[in-house]
Amino acid sequence: MQPFRQVTGLVVPLDRANVDTDAIIPKQFLKSIKRSGFGPNLFDEWRYLDIGQPGMDNATRPLNPDFVLNQPRYKGATILLARRNFGCGSSREHAPWALADYGFRAIIAPSYADIFHNNSYKNGLLPVILPESAVDRLFHEAAAFPGFTLTIDLEAQRVHSANGNVGYDFDVDPFRKHCLVNGLDDIGLTLAHADDIRAFEERHFREQPWLA
Amino acid sequence: MPLARTLYDKLFDSHTVRAESDGTSLLYIDRHLVHEVTSPQAYEGLRLAARKPWRTRSIVATADHNTPTTHWHEGIRDPISRTQVETLDDNIRATGARAYFPFRDRRQGIVHVIGPENGATLPGMTVVCGDSHTSTHGAFACLAFGIGTSEVEHVLATQCLIAKKSKSMLVHVDNRLSRGVTAKDLALAIIGRIGTAGGTGYAIEFGGPGIRALSMEGRMTLCNMAIEAGARAGMVAADDVTVDYLRGRPLAPTGADWDRAVAHWRTLHSDAGAHFDATVVVDAHEVVPQVTWGTSPEMVVPVEGRVPDPDREKDPTRREGMERALKYMGLEPNTAITDIRLDKIFIGSCTNSRIEDLRMAAAIARGRRVAPTVRVAMVVPGSGLVKAQAEAEGLDRVFKDAGFEWREPGCSMCLAMNDDRLEPGERCASTSNRNFEGRQGAGGRTHLVSPAMAAAAAITGHFVDVRRQF
Numbered sequence: 001m002q003p004f005r006q007v008t009g010l011v012v013p014l015d016r017a018n019v020d021t022d023a024i025i026p027k028q029f030l031k032s033i034k035r036s037g038f039g040p041n042l043f044d045e046w047r048y049l050d051i052g053q054p055g056m057d058n059a060t061r062p063l064n065p066d067f068v069l070n071q072p073r074y075k076g077a078t079i080l081l082a083r084r085n086f087g088c089g090s091s092r093e094h095a096p097w098a099l100a101d102y103g104f105r106a107i108i109a110p111s112y113a114d115i116f117h118n119n120s121y122k123n124g125l126l127p128v129i130l131p132e133s134a135v136d137r138l139f140h141e142a143a144a145f146p147g148f149t150l151t152i153d154l155e156a157q158r159v160h161s162a163n164g165n166v167g168y169d170f171d172v173d174p175f176r177k178h179c180l181v182n183g184l185d186d187i188g189l190t191l192a193h194a195d196d197i198r199a200f201e202e203r204h205f206r207e208q209p210w211l212a
Numbered sequence: 213m214p215l216a217r218t219l220y221d222k223l224f225d226s227h228t229v230r231a232e233s234d235g236t237s238l239l240y241i242d243r244h245l246v247h248e249v250t251s252p253q254a255y256e257g258l259r260l261a262a263r264k265p266w267r268t269r270s271i272v273a274t275a276d277h278n279t280p281t282t283h284w285h286e287g288i289r290d291p292i293s294r295t296q297v298e299t300l301d302d303n304i305r306a307t308g309a310r311a312y313f314p315f316r317d318r319r320q321g322i323v324h325v326i327g328p329e330n331g332a333t334l335p336g337m338t339v340v341c342g343d344s345h346t347s348t349h350g351a352f353a354c355l356a357f358g359i360g361t362s363e364v365e366h367v368l369a370t371q372c373l374i375a376k377k378s379k380s381m382l383v384h385v386d387n388r389l390s391r392g393v394t395a396k397d398l399a400l401a402i403i404g405r406i407g408t409a410g411g412t413g414y415a416i417e418f419g420g421p422g423i424r425a426l427s428m429e430g431r432m433t434l435c436n437m438a439i440e441a442g443a444r445a446g447m448v449a450a451d452d453v454t455v456d457y458l459r460g461r462p463l464a465p466t467g468a469d470w471d472r473a474v475a476h477w478r479t480l481h482s483d484a485g486a487h488f489d490a491t492v493v494v495d496a497h498e499v500v501p502q503v504t505w506g507t508s509p510e511m512v513v514p515v516e517g518r519v520p521d522p523d524r525e526k527d528p529t530r531r532e533g534m535e536r537a538l539k540y541m542g543l544e545p546n547t548a549i550t551d552i553r554l555d556k557i558f559i560g561s562c563t564n565s566r567i568e569d570l571r572m573a574a575a576i577a578r579g580r581r582v583a584p585t586v587r588v589a590m591v592v593p594g595s596g597l598v599k600a601q602a603e604a605e606g607l608d609r610v611f612k613d614a615g616f617e618w619r620e621p622g623c624s625m626c627l628a629m630n631d632d633r634l635e636p637g638e639r640c641a642s643t644s645n646r647n648f649e650g651r652q653g654a655g656g657r658t659h660l661v662s663p664a665m666a667a668a669a670a671i672t673g674h675f676v677d678v679r680r681q682f
Binding site: 015016017018020022023026027028030031032033034035045051054055083084085088089090091092093096111112113114115118119122123173174175186187189190191193194196197200201204208209210211212 | 256292346374444636649651
């Protein structure tokens with residue numbers, strides 16, 4: 001996994017609570033057996049005026065001009081600003097795959113659904129949690145200043161704007177931070193404890209042989 | 213370790229391989245349920261890293277999300293869906309599994325239906341699957357939760373997950389549900405009260421007399437919907453109902469192992485005085501049939517209620533959410549729920565496609581006819597075994613005589629990955645679990661209800677209070 005230390009990027013505000021994974025990447029795109037290529041169908045039903053299907057040439061589809069991602073001022077954004085309970089719904093990892101494939105490196109929201117939150121870390125997509133009041137302020141800033149840019153410094157656990165107007169510290173689980181900063185492979189880490197796992201199994205199946 | 217432990221503590225602690233000082237633990241996984249949508253990239257990752265699955269005997273697999281519910285003899289016509297299902301066939305053939313129920317197998321079905329009915333889900337297990345509704349299996353006093361594809365790969369490679377203990381919540385249900393009120397209504401009423409993020413960060417245990425009185429099917433429905441309250445895991449203590457359900461299931465223990473297992477299962481409950489980080493008390497007597505009106509399961513009201521008015525909501529984010537939901541749903545504020553007319557009816561999904569659900573729906577449909585204004589009313593059994601059982605009881609005839617379509621098992625229109633879907637603007641009474649925008653088809657409008665309420669809506673063409681009219 002690509003290490004994540006710091007990202008500086010344009011912020012796009014998505015002003016809706018409870019954005020679910022069906023909205024992030026609709027089900028018809030889950031039929032792929034690959035991990036990549038989901039970016040053009042991120043937020044498909046909001047982003048396009050027609051109904052998307054796998055295999056379509058997305059470059060020729062009619063865009064919904066009202067959807068925030070389609071507004072020229074947010075082109076090239078790498079930080080998604082969102083409302084509470086972002087990523088609720090299904091466990092589909094296609095949701096963080098689509099966000100990362102589109103070009104997002106981080107999300108800022110007051111809260112996330114648990115599975116989405118977990119899945120994001122596994123894909124080098126940092127889900128920053130800030131208090132509702134801070135998120136409100138960032139929505140105002142993003143609306144007020146075209147080209148509003150934030151720097152997210154994971155090592156320092158701090159978000160600050162390029163114009164110096166706002167800065168917030170954020171919490172992050174130390175283990176997740178360690179993995180992300182160093183781009184560590186979880187499976188490799190776990191397999192370093194293979195002997196512990198075997199010892200556990202031996203005891204577990206002796207005590208509950210019906211599970212073996 | 214505290215003396216009085218919750219069921220969740222017992223399950224988590226007994227599967228902890230090792231724990232770091234900050235609580236980050238390696239959690240051992242007993243049962244890995246696998247389906248075609250969230251596994252191909254995990255198997256591919258394993259191959260690319262030249263890793264082997266750790267313990268294929270933990271794997272029980274089936275194809276469910278993509279499979280058609282009609283014309284099985286023609287196979288899967290959509291080539292992309294077919295490739296995904298065949299990729300699962302190939303992966304299981306190459307690496308192995310304890311049990312595999314491929315497309316068209318007699319025991320194929322929705323992964324959360326086939327696990328329990330085959331005895332692949334047993335009390336005291338940790339159960340994971342690349343599907344958020346894995347919480348269903350918690351009904352058997354399991355620690356069961358959904359994972360993403362990276363974690364599917366992690367479990368394949370190591371038989372473990374890296375996890376930290378969640379907070380614990382007790383939802384205590386007093387009294388019994390009244391006639392015509394089901395576990396689905398209870399689930400929706402709880403979500404209406406605590407919200408879709410109310411359980412975020414928690415593992416929920418459902419307990420109390422109202423839960424003890426539920427069948428395993430009802431408990432599965434309730435635990436299934438724990439994720440719609442934001443909780444990755446929902447669970448119920450083991451008791452006689454659990455033991456009776458499991459006796460004789462194909463993968464359940466037998467002989468002396470059965471007796472030892474049952475003795476262990478009897479310990480799978482929260483101890484008296486165990487500490488919960490949050491407690492919610494519900495009186496089952498006060499729960500009435502529920503209908504969702506919006507695009508989130510928390511947007512729910514009693515059937516005798518009305519569509520709410522955003523003008524009366526003070527929180528601006530919430531008000532905007534309500535306005536957007538009403539626009540999407542094509543509803544006016546203050547409309548009586550019983551005035552909402554339906555185009556389609558869907559009875560099925562991992563929430564409500566088990567034999568008891570079908571019996572409840574059939575009891576309403578028996579001797580009646582689907583309203584002429586309803587374009588399609590379909591019943592999709594959760595598995596081949598549920599279908600066979602229903603047919604043995606003559607329920608298929610009841611449904612067909614009433615004008616319902618009787619389909620082959622699968623996830624079907626719950627998420628509409630196959631051909632079963634809503635057209636833009638179509639309105640559906642659905643026994644599934646999510647009413648998100650586009651969930652059942654782009655532009656489709658979903659109202660979540662119980663199987664009895666869905667069947668009643670099919671007959672009358674609009675929502676009715678099943679307690680009064682049937």
